[in-house]
Amino acid sequence: MQSRSWNAGQVPVLSVDSSNVQPPEQHWHTLEASSAREQLEATNPLSADEVRSRLAAYGPNRLPEGKASGPLARLGRQLRNFLIYVLLAAAAITGALGHWVDAGVIMAVVVIQTLVGFIQEGKAEQALSAIRHMLAPKARVIREDGQHQIDAADLVPGDTILLEPGDRVPADIRLEKCHNLKIEEAILTGESEAVEKSPEPAEKDAALGDQNGMAFSGTMVSTGTGRGVVVRTGSATEIGRISGLLARTTSLKTPLLEQMDRFARVLSIIVIVAGAAIFAGGLVFSGLPFRELFMAVVGLTVAAIPEGLPAILTITLAIGVRQMARRQAVVRRMPVIESLGAVSVICSDKTGTLTRNEMMVTTAVQGHRRLDVTGEGYELEGVVRQDNQPAEITGALDELARAAALCNDAHLDFQDGFPRIQGDPMEAALKVFAHKAAFDIEASASYWPRKDEIPFDTQTRFMATLNHDHHGHGVVYIKGAPERILDMCEAELAADGETAALDRARWDQVIADLASEGLRVLALARKSVPRGTTDLAVEDLDTGVELLGLVGLLDPPRQEAIRAISDCHDAGIRVKMITGDHALTAGAIARKLGLRNSERVLTGKELDGLSAEELQRLATEVDVFARTSPEHKLRLVEALQAQHGVVAMTGDGVNDAPALKRADVGIAMGVKGSEAAREASSVVLLDDNFASIAAAVREGRTVYTNLKKGIAFMLPINGGESISLITALLLGLALPISALQILWVNMVSSVVLAMTLAFEPPEPDVMKQPPRPRGQSLLQGFLVWRVFFVSLLFLVGIFAAWFWAMHHHGNQSVARTLAVNTLVAMEVFYLFAVRYLDTPSITLRGVLGTPVVLGAVASVVVLQLLFTYLPWFHNTFETRPLSLEMLVFACLAGVSVLVILEIETWGRRCLRPGELN
Ligand code: ATP
Secondary structure, eight states: OOEEEOOTTSOOSSOOOOTTSOOOOSTTOOOOSSOHHHHHHTSSOBOHHHHHHHHHHHOOSOOOBOOOOOHHHHHHHHHSOHHHHHHHHHHHHHHHTTOHHHHHHHHHHHHHHHHHHHHHHHHHHHHHHHHHHHTOOEEEEEETTEEEEEEGGGOOTTOEEEEOTTOBOOSEEEEEEEEEEEEEOHHHHOOOSOEEOOSSOOOTTOOGGGOTTEEOTTOEEEEEEEEEEEEEOGGGSHHHHHTOSBOOOOOSOOHHHHHHHHHHHHHHHHHHHHHHHHHHHIIIIIOOOHHHHHHHHHHHHHHHSOTTHHHHHHHHHHHHHHHHHHTTEEESSTTHHHHHTTOOEEEEOSTTTTBOOOOEEEEEEETTEEEEEOSOTTOSOOOEEETTEEOOOOHHHHHHHHHHHHSOOOEEEEETTEEEEESOHHHHHHHHHHHHTTOOHHHHHHHSOEEEEEOOOTTTOEEEEEEEOTTSOEEEEEEEOHHHHHHHEEEEEOTTSOEEEOOHHHHHHHHHHHHHTTOEEEEEEEEEEOTTOOOOOGGGGSSOEEEEEEEEEEOOBOHHHHHHHHHHHHTTOEEEEEOSSOHHHHHHHHHHHTOTTTTOEEEHHHHHTOOHHHHHHHHHHOOEEESOOHHHHHHHHHHHHHTTOOEEEEEOSGGGHHHHHHSSEEEEETTTOOHHHHHHOSEEESSOOHHHHHHHHHHHHHHHHHHHHHHHHHHHHHHHHHHHHHHHHHHTOOOSSOHHHHHHIIIIIHHHHHHHHHTOOOOTTTTTSOOOOTTOOSSSTHHHHHHHHHHHHHHHHHHHHHHHHHHHHOOHHHHHHHHHHHHHHHHHHHHHHHHSSSSOSSSHHHHHOOHHHHHHHHHHHHHHHHHHHOHHHHHHHOOOOOOHHHHHHHHHHHHHHHHHHHHHHHHHHHHSTTOOO
């Protein structure tokens, strides 16, 4: 395996010929033997063997999980169900009366119902636990072979780890170095104010809150950076001692499911009370024998309670969640699935989400010199050119390259010829640039060790490092957003190496030119500091800063994002880009991405000056927001929500948390996002890619529609059956379908058919419809109408079959068998109608179905044939064989349902085109 590396602490295999580098003219350009990073990273980094043996000795750095509900608990939950109680009571009573067949069938139904629920819940739990695994916390660790991002579970005592804002501290750590490090320890101490940390050891018996030299597992870094050594892991940590358990993630519950649960509970109570009343009334007035009346009431109860529905909805959600995870979007909070389907605005970051975050410096400007940089991506081949000729590497260019290389935390190495970046891709690109400018990166890292730093912050938009030479001479290298850096500068380094007064107007023009080309512009500067200075503060940069030049970085848009944006527009979803980048760069990239209103860019500064009303108006109008900070994101979410938008917002930093929490769908970046952002979000993108957001919205819409289809399918079956029974009881007719037969239909045919709806693929026009209006309940309008209408169709079908068979054969058992088969045939055809709620169902695509649908229909047909023709069923369910003519009757009834609903769909489309949701 070929490996070239710039990781500090390793022998650099790749070296750069710096013979043509001009000797540095400033006094601080002397050599020093070891780099700060080497010292920094050399704090006993552990070897792979040592890690293995410690992992074996101390165990994984993980808290034991809260007791997962075992199979027995799961089984118990299935039995705690209203309908099961009714069925058990019915079995006991029929058994006591000596009707063993009835009791046996009812008990069989109890067993089947319990098993189906048990398996479904198991599947749903599996889906959730897979997701839990995907979101395992990470840690940045320094080991013998360099810096890595690893699963926090693999940390061992003795590991050196790095902390950044937004990190959740992965173990108990003794701090060795802190820079403005503040940690929020509320989880341990209850104190909401973040605590300032410093490496000094505390008193031996200091309280937890006073141990400032320690960072404790589970607490959150709010600002600053730090480095420390792991002292305790897993249950040995303070948090492990207190709670001992890891909080488990949510269960599969959404507002809709809760609404359905409530609906089912209320309905059950009404049905039981009504059943008891009918039973009592029947005993007194009807003169029906006790068994017949009792079984009629049991039948009515079973017919009316939608027992299979919650299980079907849960499995639909579980499948949706799994499907989204496959598309790289992991759902952290279940209710969000419903909001995802209704999203009307997506606010996305630019860098890495809409663009590839594979940066390359293509241009550098120094003094009056504009330089082009050749090459591809992170490949090291390439040169700096001026007027199409290799550029002269002057001392000034060398100094620009030094700033690019030293004010830089990225690591770049090559494995099997492929670049491997650790840290910020933009900084890696700056290292490649320095290399192309013939700067000796490895040597300079050891000549110029870093003594202190001001880490990059999205608020201040710059980063600075204090580097020393061997004699203690210091220089601060600064890089950041060009306006910010220019504000600090008093002078500029001309191309010939002379210092000149800063020509601000010219630089502003250069910035505008580069940004209009869609380049991300960065300014590099330096300041010489007195000998022996070891601390760096933002105030130190108020005076004496000298501009070294600008670099322009290319970050191409993601092709898949361009397609996804256009899909979103088709789906009536507005896409807005919110970026920290320069307004002109943002505008140029927005045009390449095909954003709607890319000509108008609103900057953070302009946003600050707007009143709430103005912001609401502009937030809807404008699609590109530049030079924004996380606070602007929060204001934008609120403004868009005030305009009735259902807002999805992306974020990665610790300061993005409030906006992520506030958004209807908070989306955190799984790769570059902080733990704080992840925890505030309801969805985590595993690939940070905008296309995955669009895919998640599509899945969200599909899940919601499938839930709707599940309800639209199940409720009319219950409705049709129960109205038929009530009608029969009220009119004093024999029941068209017996209680046991209803059990058969509901527990077998309906469940098999309804289950297919959980697997329904998206409808072809799922991303052509406008988003569902905010707050629109599913259980209203169309669905209520559909349930009512189809219930009536089923009622008509059941009685038509019964009367027709009675008329021709005069046999009640034959008539009931036909009524059951007609009902099941209507269900089968209704399934095809329900699969396309708003578009025509009688199409080639609709008729061909999916393998799942066809498999379910085939199983139901076989089961019905057994039910109708097998002697065992004749004895158990009192069925009789049917003639071909009768089977044709049942099929025709089914076809009629499909045709009538096709006409109904057509009618609805004509009446209200485009708003069928
Ligand atoms: P987005 O918000 O879309 O991800 P962004 O990455 O440009 O875009 P920020 O990370 O807030 O947003 O960066 C804002 C500006 O700060 C950048 O345009 C750049 O000028 C500057 N900047 C970004 N990263 C660094 C860094 N590591 N060091 C110095 N300056 C930086």
